[in-house]
Amino acid sequence: MSVVVVAHIRPLPEHLDAVREAFVEILPAVHAEPGCELYALHEADGVLVMIEKWASQEALTTHMTAPALAGLGPKLAGKVGGAPEVQVLTPVPAGSKGAL
Template identity: 40%
Template sequence: MLTVIAEIRTRPGAHHRQAVLEEFKKIIPAVLAEAGCHGYAPMVDSATGLDFQTSAPDSIVMVEQWASAAHLKAHLETPHMLGFRDAVKGDVLDTTIRILESGV
């Protein structure tokens, strides 16, 4: 099982982040129906008020779980993902992706 942590940095301004989140809402059902997908969730900072929290108001952190690298690769080539990337290209500055496996 692979866990993907993708930090998507949007252009400054809440409307850019919200535009990307709205596009995610459109594709989540299709992604969750893909073979090998065990989780797909866009996450944003929680307003906890804790002084040790790092915040990034112009970021979305995707937490994904995939059965294998082949499933993840196939996901990236689906029509809904190609359409998603095209729809958000004006709102996204960059994306950093970590692909993790259990360390124990």
């Protein structure tokens, strides 16, 4: 079963562009990771929101230590207001379009 993740990243206002660019830079590498079905960056009111879909929990676990994500930490140091808020979601299918 696929795993859906939503992560909220809160850049410090003066670093919004740099943090956004750091995520944009890793998108191709993450998209190439085994089991990545969706890794999409969104933005609202100065908050970056990553919506992810992984083929399995194992794929998500591997992603958490993959080079692209590991290399992101130093680029974000001092530029975000804390750790990302991460939610791993359980689908509640309803109707013909009720699940990612």
